[in-house]
Amino acid sequence: MSTSRISRRGFLAGSAALGVTGVLSGCVGGGSSDDDGGTADTSSTEAPSDASGPVVLQSSLSDPDPKAALESVLNGYTEGDVTLNTVAIENYRAQLPTYLSSSEPPDVLTWYAGSVARDYASKGLLLDLSELWEGDGACAGFSDALRSLSSADDGTQIFVPTNYYWWGIFYRKSAFDEWGVEPAETWDDFLALCEDLQQQGVTPLSMGTGSTPWVASGWFDYLNMRVNGPEFHRALLAGEHSFDSAEVRAVLDEYAKIVPFIDPNGRSYSWQDAVTPLVQKEAAMYLIGAFITQTVPEEDVDDIDFFRVPIIDASLPVGEEAPTDGYFAAANSTRPEGAKALLSYLAQPDSQQQFIEESGSSNLPTSPDVDTSGFSPLVQKGIQHLEETDEITQFFNRDSSDELQTTADTALTRFLDNPDDVEQILADWQSAAERVFEG
Structure with a gap:
């Protein structure tokens, strides 16, 4: 199993605005274990260009505030229809391999960067998202450390990180x-x-x-x-x-x-x-x-x-x-282009800032284009806390x-x-x- 050794300097390098801005996000992010969740259809009038039907986003963010924040962010999406399925975190964790290996999987799924994503990628279950990290792609300006955390063993990118925390x-x-x-x-x-x-x-x-x-x-x-x-x-x-x-x-x-x-x-x-x-x-x-x-x-x-x-x-x-949260897409998605379009939207600075503010969390954005100067003293202390450490791990x-x-x-x-x-x-x-x- 592959692991990624990331020093504090290496993790923060290239994120000019984390410290300025963000780079990184135990074990949960915003999920809950006691809410069976539901289904929210946050749709616009346009359909994905590559296939009929909405893009399905499977989410483990079942706590009320993060759930509502994600719904709010998706309400601003204009590139196609999205169906949001919210599942309690422990149920989600147990079912994730089944979701990904299904013949008709959800298109986009919330989860974690690092070894756990690489493990699913090694089994051929994740969509190659490298194009989002190149040229004018939504993740092209993210740090090298984030690119490493979001890469499979073969060097392709299979994850879109959107926030991290300490x-x-x-x-x-x-x-x-x-x-x-x-x-x-x-x-x-x-x-x-x-x-x-x-x-x-x-x-x-x-x-x-x-x-x-x-x-x-x-x-x-x-x-x-x-x-x-x-x-x-x-x-x-x-x-x-x-x-x-x-x-x-x-x-x-x-x-x-x-x-x-x-x-x-x-x-x-x-x-x-x-x-x-x-x-x-x-x-x-x-x-x-x-x-x-x-x-x-x-x-x-x-x-x-x-x-x-x-x-x-x-x-x-x-x-x-300093665990990092975000999204990956299922390799078997029937709407891969729609999935990439949604991921690009979720990675945008405005989407990251809106989610963080509305979720009430102390998470930090991964985009270097989000201004963190107005964040609370607690979050500013969290930024300094990570800058002063020697090495960064994710969570068990x-x-x-x-x-x-x-x-x-x-x-x-x-x-x-x-x-x-x-x-x-x-x-x-x-x-x-x-x-x-x-x-």
Whole structure:
């Protein structure tokens, strides 16, 4: 399985306006796991030129605000008819291989850049979109790093990235002031912070791993990078190291130190549910993506801040998660030209800005032609956060595959329930991972 090594400098180079502007976007973007979604027909009066019938866009953006934002963006599309099908994220993830391999697949689909897209491309399931990255194509001005993330193993482009975001430990500034605490820079200081908060009767860490078990991978990704480094992390997810190795055991040794500080109710929460204790100041911190702002009440958003996952080994390069979201098209699409026309529209600066603003997210645009100077202080801090890191990763499944993510979901939720059973958990995880890599 191919992985892409991207340094902070390489990722941000060529995106003149991210830092200026954007380049990049754990695991979700804007999707939900508890909304079965529906079908919205956002159509104009013209039909695609290459085939009759509307272009079908299959979307995992089922949270109300991102869903409404995408519908609004599509209302401005004038090149043809579009049918938008919205499916809850976990159902979507499970059905995506079926969507793509169908004899009559959706034409355009939301998903992720990087390894997960390359994996589908290697099976011949994705449409070649290289023409959108050439000449005056909609993605031609995107950074070289984005081009790399959007390329298949054979060098063709198979993805259109439209937004990215960062991960961090989010908290309420007013709550920290009330509790007399400050963000931690080192791991020892972080553990001491958690102990202090717990003694004050505050749950230190929120986490929603009920219907969204992938959230547990956020801590695994970061602790692996902090203990073993980003290079080892990427190699592990590519099958070059074993999950029952001493290195991974060391990661779970550190993970075990925070398990007593995690809200036990989180095992029945979705990631969205786990935001509520943070907002209500019942829990202090939440390691999650910047999409958290979609579920924070508008009156509280300005009180949200974040800090990086503390350093454990200062000799290692500092890695940060910055997953990239967007769209690909099915190779078996009966309307390939209509699909490319829609993708070109979704990649346009105005479309990106409209989606970000109306979705209420803290995501950043990938187009260098979007002006980010008016973005909120939180987003400006997110930009600086990524500029100051050494290396960029995506997220567990994006740096590996959706199939490997399932093994992580099983292993890490077992670990949260019984951290003392770590040896058996890691042995079972490695066996499951081998079946994925050999499959």
